[in-house]
Amino acid sequence: MATRPDPLTREVVELIGTVMARYHDEYEEAAAEYALTGSQARVLGLLSQEPMPMRRIAQRLKCEPSNVTGIVDRLEARGLVERRPDPADRRVKLAAPTDEGRATASRLRDALDFAREPLAELSAEERTMLRDLLRRMLGAEGT
Template identity: 75%
Template structure:
């Protein structure tokens, strides 16, 4: 018999679920504002980081390669994605964003306020801790230089003032 989760764990799971639902809803809304489906927006966002072969896209999106082909076809017909040979293996085709696709991905990212607003209420140290805890939950090895002081120096502009109540 599986032991019952303690009340704190149940609360944390419920809160994570609420965050996921809200993020998904806002992501779908932001995608629609750019005339994209959620799947198209996710694929375009992945490609904005790096061109990827179809098989890796399918793995990242947790779907069948045939679904990815259809998504890429539709984005390609809109001039947002192109297929190009992989320089390391010319038998493999990479999906990559066009210049317009990269601009669309950037506008999409900029329009996602749901995560940015609540995270902005946390100090740099709290965001760093949250990042580390989420990485640990997902089995991701954190970068060696992740500590609040270094994060603050990297990009925590204005954080000290807010933390001090100014």
């Protein structure tokens, strides 16, 4: 039989959920400003960090590779992403942002004020502590 979380744990979980919901809403709004869906914006953001094969994008987004193929197709049609051979394995295609894709991803990141504004109210020491606690909660996955 599972034990019920204590009130403090329940409150922390609810606060994390609220933060996630607000971030998701703002991300969707920012994406819409560029006529992108939230999923398209997330893929573009991932690819702006490094080109990657569809399978890895799907793993990072926790979705099916076929979904990623459709998203990349639409981004490619808009000139934001291109497919290119992987230099390490020419049989594998990498999705990579174009110059316009990188610029759009950068503008999207800059448009996300939700986290930046509240975090600015915390000292550097508090932000470091929060980062370290979140990394600890996520284990190796969060680093």
